[in-house]
Amino acid sequence: MIENMDEFKKSPMYSHLNLLPGAISEILVSVRDKGVLTLADRYALMAATMDDSLSEEERTAVNRLLRAVCRGRVRVIEDLSALEE
Structure with missing residues (x-):
């Protein structure tokens, strides 16, 4: 459990978390569809x-x-992508 966010932000693991531009809107569109x-x-x-x-x-x-x-309006799945088969 992360107790101190400032300490976590200094950790090497945090430096690997990068949000791609437009990612939020892409996720919203995908979830809606x-x-x-x-x-x-x-x-x-x-x-x-x-x-x-x-x-x-x-x-x-x-x-x-x-x-x-x-x-429960959105289902959580373990797949990496929701591509249609």
């Missing part, structure tokens, strides 16, 4: 929550998505 949150999406959201440069709009969108997961 497919109704699932993938493993890759969850890693991107983890990076997003630790990114101090997120806009208020992006932060609100992440919170809205997480609430949808908690309410």
Whole structure:
């Protein structure tokens, strides 16, 4: 469990968390279209929550998505992607 976020941000593991530009909107579109949150999406959201440069709009969108997961409106899957077969 991470008890001190400032210490975590100094760790080598934190330096590997980089949010790609446009990642939040891509995740939102994918979740809206497919109704699932993938493993890759969850890693991107983890990076997003630790990114101090997120806009208020992006932060609100992440919170809205997480609430949808908690309410069961979005299914969480272990696959890396939600590509249709």
